[in-house]
Amino acid sequence: MEQIQSFLPILLLVAVMYLFLIRPQMKKAKQEKQFTAQLKKGDKVITNGGLHGRVLELNDDGTCIIECGAGKIKFERSAISMERTAKLNAPLIEKK
Structure with missing residues (x-):
């Protein structure tokens, strides 16, 4: 015991x-x-580094091509921030 x-x-x-x-x-x-x-084509995303863009292409090897102001950039899907992207795509709430 x-x-x-x-x-x-x-x-x-x-x-x-x-x-x-x-x-x-x-x-x-x-x-x-x-x-x-x-993730799908056309989604607006933000990377962990703070880059804003739109998904152009999703590859089978775990990468994706994102279009941003600087052009097209290839990223790992894991580099896309879930929290920041959710805030970006959340509907704006009007304050009364």
């Missing part, structure tokens, strides 16, 4: 770490993977 009580704080710490660190990180990774899989 004493052995169980001595391991209880360690087990509790592992459970808390899983609930607050590992699980949310896994959920976010799954959402980002789903976001990149749902």
Whole structure:
């Protein structure tokens, strides 16, 4: 019984770490993977570096071609920011 009580704080710490660190990180990774899989031609996107553009082409090797003010640039799909793109495409809410 004493052995169980001595391991209880360690087990509790592992459970808390899983609930607050590992699980949310896994959920976010799954959402980002789903976001990149749902990209389509014509979507307005923002890269992690802050480049604004429109998707012209999606390749099978995990890359995409984005048209921006400077021309056409090839990026990895993972370089597209899910959060920034969602904010860009969110409808504007009018304040009353």
